Amino acid sequence: MTKTAVVILNYNGEGYLKKFLPTILENSGKAEIMVADNNSSDSSIGMLKRDFPTVRIILLEKNYGFAEGYNRALEKVEAPYIVLLNSDIEVTPKWLLPLTKFLDNNSSYAACQPKIKDYKHRDTFEYAGASGGFIDSLGYPFCRGRIFDKIEKDTGQYDEPIDIFWATGACLMIRSDLFKKSGGLDPDFFAHMEEIDLCWRIQSLGYKIKAIPTSEVYHVGGGTLSKLSPFKTYLNFRNGLFILLKNLPTVELIAKLPMRIFLDWIAALKFIMEGNVKHGMAVWKAHIMVIAKFYQTVRKRKYVSSPSFKGVILLKYYLRRKQKFSDLQ
DSSP: OOSEEEEEEESSOHHHHHHHHHHHHHHSTTOEEEEEEOOOSSSHHHHHHHHOTTSEEEEOSSOOHHHHHHHHHHTTOOOSEEEEEOTTEEEOTTTHHHHHHHHHHOTTEEEEEEEEEESSSTTBBOTTTTTOEEEOTTSOEEETTEETTEEOBOSSTTOSOEEOSBOOTTEEEEEHHHHHHTTOSOGGGOSSSHHHHHHHHHHHTTOEEEEEEEEEEEEOOOSSSOTTOHHHHHHHHHHHHHHHHHHSOHHHHHHHHHHHHHHHHHHHHHHHHTTOHHHHHHHHHHHHHHHHTHHHHHTTOOSOOOOSOOSOHHHHHHTSOOOSHHHHO
């Protein structure tokens, strides 16, 4: 049995597969490369069978989204280590070696991620993950190398391995048994931030997560859903509240949820004042959906723990002008 399986979830991504699969096949050693297809309507499957016959194809009967799509695909994977890899990522030579070596030698760690850099601006971190993810006390995520829309150039300032709160779903290596033990990705998220929820549950089980910057990949970003999309805004704000409802200890949840809701509404008003009415409405629609699914969500509270970062990143970023991760330390 192959130790590592690299699983790419695809939905109408023929162009990205054609572009990036050659480097993945070339640079991934003995890992098994798989494409799980969310019932694409383009020519992805025909192209894979014709041009990449060594790639294993997992066919799903409909578009399940990122979370449930991966859950269903990974049921068919037996490798001890699994890499969830976006279709719009270019890997580098021997990128898997530092990740697999780290998990081989550190049984208390469940998952890890490489350094994620921008495919189009190759000296710059990429928005989705950078050099490791964190979350503030109100559930707002940020990265080592990216806080909100402030993205840093990579000058080697975050090259040391470090314990992180979440590893990006764009390129996440995880032990398959712990993926399943933790319950996998929550299908109610559909897409966006489900990896943060997964990583929070993993830590509540007593395991840790690491960023391994000696491994590098380059991410196009926005390949499946542009940050300009109001639907992405909706998912991010809805799923951000889902995460808190599922994972915060009860006393903290009661104390922090009103402030988080208030700040979300400020964000909605800011969108509208800037002329982004659809994005402002998306925030309110997200809150309405959270209310509708409140009891369904809180029933999932199985493992809870407090995030390690105690501050509020919004206040540090906007009031104290701490706009780089290094400023927070």
